[in-house]
Amino acid sequence: MGFVDEWRAWHASRERYAGAEYGPAALESTNWLITEPAAVDGVSGLWALTGDGGIRGTDLGATGSVVTLRGRETLRIGRRELRVFDRRGELALRVFNPRRLERERFSAIDAYPPREGWRISARFEATPGETVAIITIDGRTHETELAGRLHFTLDGAALALAVTRSEQGGLSAVFGDGTNGTETYRFRFLPIEEPAADGSAVIDFNRAYLPPCAFSDQFVCPLPPTGNRYSAPIRAGERAVVLGR
Structure with a gap:
């Protein structure tokens, strides 16, 4: 594969990544949490830091279930996907939404x-x-x-x-x-x-x-x-x- 063809293949892979269903254009919010439970826009339940490197969601759905996310674990609630973002030990809850306008228009x-x-x-x-x-x-x-x-x-x-x-x-x-x-x-x-x-x-x-x-x-x-x-x-x-x- 020549120089131009290699570049075109790289560029095509970048566009696939950027426009993917849960790619970067789908990031709807980054929520910096504390240990006190709080609501997150667009997501059911209450969310808080666990104090030991995780994020806990409570009062989820009709059953009031509880979930804890750590590391690279993810959770789907409807179409939205929740991920833990760790910035040098400071945790946030990220919400990816494939229906985010900028993602749909990408x-x-x-x-x-x-x-x-x-x-x-x-x-x-x-x-x-x-x-x-x-x-x-x-x-x-x-x-x-x-x-x-x-x-x-x-x-x-x-x-x-x-x-x-x-x-x-x-x-x-x-x-x-x-x-x-x-x-x-x-x-x-x-x-x-x-x-x-x-x-x-x-x-x-x-x-x-x-x-x-x-x-x-x-x-x-x-x-x-x-x-x-x-x-x-x-x-x-x-x-x-x-x-x-």
């Missing part, structure tokens, strides 16, 4: 045509012991370990891209550029291919993709860290969510 993800010129050579510099301040879209800040920086040149300017490593082991970045707010969403995510043993690497901006909060404002996405915002336009990758009527 049509496609607009993207720039793939260009091999946006596969840019870089040099990876590991940064053991260094941390970076991450601010989420709701204003919360935390420190996370920085995996390293990718040094590259764009339009003759020397730039660096700070990258972190996920729990699954892959490298990724959050970046902003001169297209944000006009041609593209306000920032984008980018997976990074593993650098070679000598530190040589490739940044493929064709694989820049929209963060979950582009599909629902109930996600709490990380914003680009200091240094990962560029004035130059990067016309590659995903641009915006396309909604039909």
Whole structure:
């Protein structure tokens, strides 16, 4: 499979994921709970933190049943699906609704045509012991370990891209550029291919993709860290969510 065909397959998989019945466009609410039971919009029962890493729902349905959700457990109530969201030990109850208007109207993800010129050579510099301040879209800040920086040149300017490593082991970045707010969403995510043993690497901006909060404002996405915002336009990758009527 050639470069363009591989990109098209990736883009098609992204659109399937985004428009899935319980995909990111279906996120209706993120509910930060306390130990005192409270109602959640659109869902029966009362919901509260258990105090030991779970979320308990009581007074569910006519029988008044009780359920506790932990980790990756889910619960369907009607068409809605409930999931536990764990943000660094702080729990919330997320409600996914396939009938959410934005999910029903989801049509496609607009993207720039793939260009091999946006596969840019870089040099990876590991940064053991260094941390970076991450601010989420709701204003919360935390420190996370920085995996390293990718040094590259764009339009003759020397730039660096700070990258972190996920729990699954892959490298990724959050970046902003001169297209944000006009041609593209306000920032984008980018997976990074593993650098070679000598530190040589490739940044493929064709694989820049929209963060979950582009599909629902109930996600709490990380914003680009200091240094990962560029004035130059990067016309590659995903641009915006396309909604039909």
